[in-house]
Amino acid sequence: MTVSTNDRRESVTAGPLSRVSPAFWLIAPSVLFLALFFLFPLLKLVAISLPGGSMEYYDQIFTTPVFLRVIGETFRVSLIVTAVTVAIAYPYAYAMAHGSRATLLVLTVALLIPFWVSLLLRSFSWIVLLQNTGLINDFLIAAGLIDRPVRLIRTPLGVIIGMVHILLPYAVLPLYTVMKKIDLRLMEASSICGASWLRGFARIYFPMSLPGVAASAILAFTLALGFYITPALLGSPRDMMIAQMIAGQFNEQLNFGLGAALAVVLMVLTAMAFGLFGAARTALQMRGRRKGEI
Amino acid sequence: MNTLRRILFWLVVGLTAVFLLLPTLIIVPMSFTTTQTLEFPPVGFTLEWYGKVLGASDWQAALFNSLVVAFAAAILATVIGTAAALALHAYNFLGKTVVMGLLLSPMVTPVIVLAVGMYMVFSGWGLVATRAGLVFAHTVLAIPFVVVSVLASSRMVNPSLAPASLGLGASRWFTFRRVTLPLIMPGVLSGAVFAFITSWDEVVIALFLADAQTRTVPIMIWNQVRTNLDPATAAVAAILIVLSALGVLLSHKFREARS
Numbered sequence: 001m002t003v004s005t006n007d008r009r010e011s012v013t014a015g016p017l018s019r020v021s022p023a024f025w026l027i028a029p030s031v032l033f034l035a036l037f038f039l040f041p042l043l044k045l046v047a048i049s050l051p052g053g054s055m056e057y058y059d060q061i062f063t064t065p066v067f068l069r070v071i072g073e074t075f076r077v078s079l080i081v082t083a084v085t086v087a088i089a090y091p092y093a094y095a096m097a098h099g100s101r102a103t104l105l106v107l108t109v110a111l112l113i114p115f116w117v118s119l120l121l122r123s124f125s126w127i128v129l130l131q132n133t134g135l136i137n138d139f140l141i142a143a144g145l146i147d148r149p150v151r152l153i154r155t156p157l158g159v160i161i162g163m164v165h166i167l168l169p170y171a172v173l174p175l176y177t178v179m180k181k182i183d184l185r186l187m188e189a190s191s192i193c194g195a196s197w198l199r200g201f202a203r204i205y206f207p208m209s210l211p212g213v214a215a216s217a218i219l220a221f222t223l224a225l226g227f228y229i230t231p232a233l234l235g236s237p238r239d240m241m242i243a244q245m246i247a248g249q250f251n252e253q254l255n256f257g258l259g260a261a262l263a264v265v266l267m268v269l270t271a272m273a274f275g276l277f278g279a280a281r282t283a284l285q286m287r288g289r290r291k292g293e294i
Numbered sequence: 295m296n297t298l299r300r301i302l303f304w305l306v307v308g309l310t311a312v313f314l315l316l317p318t319l320i321i322v323p324m325s326f327t328t329t330q331t332l333e334f335p336p337v338g339f340t341l342e343w344y345g346k347v348l349g350a351s352d353w354q355a356a357l358f359n360s361l362v363v364a365f366a367a368a369i370l371a372t373v374i375g376t377a378a379a380l381a382l383h384a385y386n387f388l389g390k391t392v393v394m395g396l397l398l399s400p401m402v403t404p405v406i407v408l409a410v411g412m413y414m415v416f417s418g419w420g421l422v423a424t425r426a427g428l429v430f431a432h433t434v435l436a437i438p439f440v441v442v443s444v445l446a447s448s449r450m451v452n453p454s455l456a457p458a459s460l461g462l463g464a465s466r467w468f469t470f471r472r473v474t475l476p477l478i479m480p481g482v483l484s485g486a487v488f489a490f491i492t493s494w495d496e497v498v499i500a501l502f503l504a505d506a507q508t509r510t511v512p513i514m515i516w517n518q519v520r521t522n523l524d525p526a527t528a529a530v531a532a533i534l535i536v537l538s539a540l541g542v543l544l545s546h547k548f549r550e551a552r553s
Contacts, residue, residue, distance in 0.1 A: 021385060023387050027378055029378075031375040031397075033433070034437065038403075040401070041414065042407070091303055091307055092302075095304075107307070110311040113318055114315065116316075121531045125318070134334070168310075197299070260410070
């Protein structure tokens with residue numbers, strides 16, 4: 001690592017060790033630690049998934065219907081969850097960005113309280129709420145909407161509810177950041193010029209909020225791909241997601257090579273989705289810069 | 295906005311707020327129920343479930359493991375994470391972006407991938423079923439939070455203070471201890487709280503690395519949730535929530551101290 005610093009004292013001190021900048025000694029422990037306990041395990045997975053350089057496990061994954069179905073299911077659930085999450089997050093972020101100070105405070109607290117309660121506990125709570133004798137079924141029966149309890153846990157619907165709940169804060173925050181900077185007087189101007197609210201929203205507000213929509217959708221989707229606890233607790237084994245399949249290969253099937261290959265597939269999918277996130281952010285920054293030039 | 299649209303809009307926002315809060319808010323009341331099954335609204339009031347949990351030796355052991363692992367991981371992550379953040383803030387060097395990416399990447403890696411990778415590597419190193427293994431794994435997860443938090447507070451410090459101290463003849467270590475560290479302390483402490491909570495709540499990696507002797511509270515909850523749901527689980531959940539809330543308040547205090 002080449003190190004350059006603008007500290008004049010550097011050149012004065014002698015001795016082989018002091019030639020190296022303090023930056024090196026400050027950075028070395030964390031880089032070494034992560035190389036050993038983070039990068040090495042990931043590389044080990046890649047190595048296990050390619051025994052003797054053979055692609056057999058990857059061939060197996062991409063030709064066996066059961067694995068393709070799990071990957072497809074992971075995409076399907078993640079896409080649905082992303083769509084629902086962003087759809088709910090949009091008005092919520094709008095209220096935070098353009099509401100009164102009191103509204104902002106209440107909505108922020110409502111957003112951050114669950115953010116601080118662990119995923120496991122929130123999934124546990126959803127089991128209690130969604131079970132046949134749970135609050136949701138009681139409420140629906142009392143409201144006369146249904147006659148007998150509807151099965152909600154161990155179904156894809158239960159998984160979607162639980163995942164949307166966990167991803168909502170991640171989706172709201174990027175939307176809020178973008179919406180806060182949108183000048184509502186533009187909407188007033190459009191209405192003075194005779195445009196309906198809907199037209200003004202579709203032609204002015206929504207396009208301006210689009211970078212936020214992209215960022216929050218990609219973030220939600222990236223995180224959704226790797227979900228393990230929520231689908232394991234709220235879903236049925238039939239609608240398994242890829243993370244559960246990986247855990248199963250290590251815990252039950254003891255097929256480490258295949259499990260490692262599935263883990264590498266998930267890692268690559270996540271990295272690709274996150275790459276999109278980076279691209280969306282760059283686009284957002286460029287947009288901001290262009291606005292600054294006007 | 296016309297009235298109907300306004301009503302519809304606030305209805306959606308209000309329902310979303312209820313949706314967000316509901317699962318968190320029902321846990322604590324549920325832990326006081328006198329029934330044998332989890333009920334909401336709870337029936338009656340009893341502290342029996344808390345007594346049952348706090349008196350059971352397996353829960354006590356898990357609580358002890360959780361505390362030891364979370365404290366150790368928080369200290370380790372805070373020390374090496376703070377050092378890294380200081381360097382990233384104060385120096386320019388080749389590969390800085392790469393280092394930054396490495397330090398933050400545990401945050402975006404699917405935790406199941408980390409869990410199985412660590413399981414394979416740690417079993418070769420004799421770290422599976424040990425508290426040390428859990429500490430190292432949780433430190434990996436916690437480092438990004440410390441780096442982000444300390445970097446944020448470093449950016450708010452007047453950059454000419456450290457050179458001033460050095461220029462007046464103070465040693466590098468003295469400058470760090472008496473000038474830099476006190477100034478970035480809020481970020482260090484709130485990073486430490488984040489690190490502690492990260493470990494305290496972590497379940498996926500612990501499922502792969504812990505055994506019956508080293509299992510943590512989240513694992514006990516996981517087992518309970520998968521086998522029999524009873525109000526004792528809600529009592530543990532309530533304890534965890536209260537502790538997390540204390541952590542949040544603490545980190546908030548640190549941040550207020552910063553500004």
